[in-house]
Amino acid sequence: MCFKKKKETKEKKKRARPFKRRFRLVMMDDGNFKEVWSFRLTLGNIVYSLSIIILVFILFGGILMTFTPLKHWIPDYPDAKIRQGIIDNSIKVDSLAQLIDIQDQYIVNLKQILVGDIKTETPSLKSLSENRSEIIDSLNQREFDSIIREKVEFDRQTSVSVLQTPVNQSNISTLQFFPPVKGVVSSTFNSKEQHFGIDIVTKPSSPVCATLSGTVIYKGWTLEGGNVVQIQHTNNVISVYKHNAVILKDQGDYVLVGEPIGVVGNTGEYSTGPHLHFEIWHNGVPVNPADYVSFN
Incomplete structure (x- = not known):
């Protein structure tokens, strides 16, 4: 060893x-x-x-x-500015693609309205009641279920008839407008100050209902209005609903008069508290909603 x-x-x-x-x-x-x-x-x-x-x-x-x-000088070196530019361009392209889809759907809806290819059948009270019941059932899991249930049931019992007769397109005074919400008007219509609607203060999480039957032509977010819904009705009438907390309908949906389309909220920079900003446009011109709808 x-x-x-x-x-x-x-x-x-x-x-x-x-x-x-x-x-x-x-x-x-x-x-x-x-x-x-x-x-x-x-x-x-x-x-x-x-x-x-x-x-x-x-x-x-x-x-x-x-x-x-x-x-x-290194080939294919990933510069930080170039990487950030690629990311920004990708976001812009994606946003533009979504905007193009929305514009295409908007044009299709306008074409259907101009040629008269829209749903004009008037629902019965029974079908409207069944439709509202389905909406209430779909919302019973939300925090504001009890408020929506009470509001919709009250409006169903006290609202005017949904049966409407054809009227002259130049005159909408004979139309039966459904109040989108019930509450207190906090700010009135003033076209000089470019306030083209009225503000209604009501309980938070109250349902926002369609003032007339029509097609949703816009659903989206804006900096000033938050969650916004626009509905195209017959007689060249457009209704606008701003500051919603939640939007219940999609663009292209056909809604019935009095049907919930959103929930009262406090979204957008121009909102100072839970309320609904409501506008009515006729032939491309804003009109005072208080002349046609009672919010009490």
């Missing part, structure tokens, strides 16, 4: 001998061959020194490429 260990020790020393072999680097004067400078080194020192030098160059190069404009 001792002989075997001595043999292994000799072999290790033999393998390490080239790295311990010493060399002397000498600088001499060519005229008189006098030694000017000398340096002793081994193969191990040479390898160690070269490794340190290479590591220093790698670190120095990495610092230059990271914190200096030299990094832009």
Whole structure:
């Protein structure tokens, strides 16, 4: 065993001998061959020194490429501004695609209205009552279920008849408008101040109902109005409902008079509290809703 260990020790020393072999680097004067400078080194020192030098160059190069404009010379280097530009462009393209879809649906709805290819059948009281019951059942899991149930049932019992007779398109005074909400008018119609509707304060989470039967031509979000719904009715009438907390209908849906389309909320920059901003437009001109609807 001792002989075997001595043999292994000799072999290790033999393998390490080239790295311990010493060399002397000498600088001499060519005229008189006098030694000017000398340096002793081994193969191990040479390898160690070269490794340190290479590591220093790698670190120095990495610092230059990271914190200096030299990094832009690297092919396919992902510049931060370029990455942010790609992200911004992707968001804009996605928003434009959604806007185009909405505009296409809006144009289709307008074409149907202009050519008269819209649903004009008048619902019966029985069908309207059944429709409201289905809506109430679908909302019983929400926090505001009891409020909506009480409101819709009260409106069903006290509302005017949904049977409407054809009227002249130039006159909407004979139309029977359904109050979208019941409450107190906090701000009146004033076209001079560009307030083209009225604000009705009511209980939070109260249902917002369609004032007439028609087709939803817009459902979306605006900075000033929050959640907004626009409905196209016959006789070239458009109703607008702003600041909704929730919108219950989608663009293109046909809604019945008195049917819940949203929930009273406080969305949008122009909202100072839970209320509904309600507008009526006839032949492209805003009219005072208070002249046609009673909100008490």
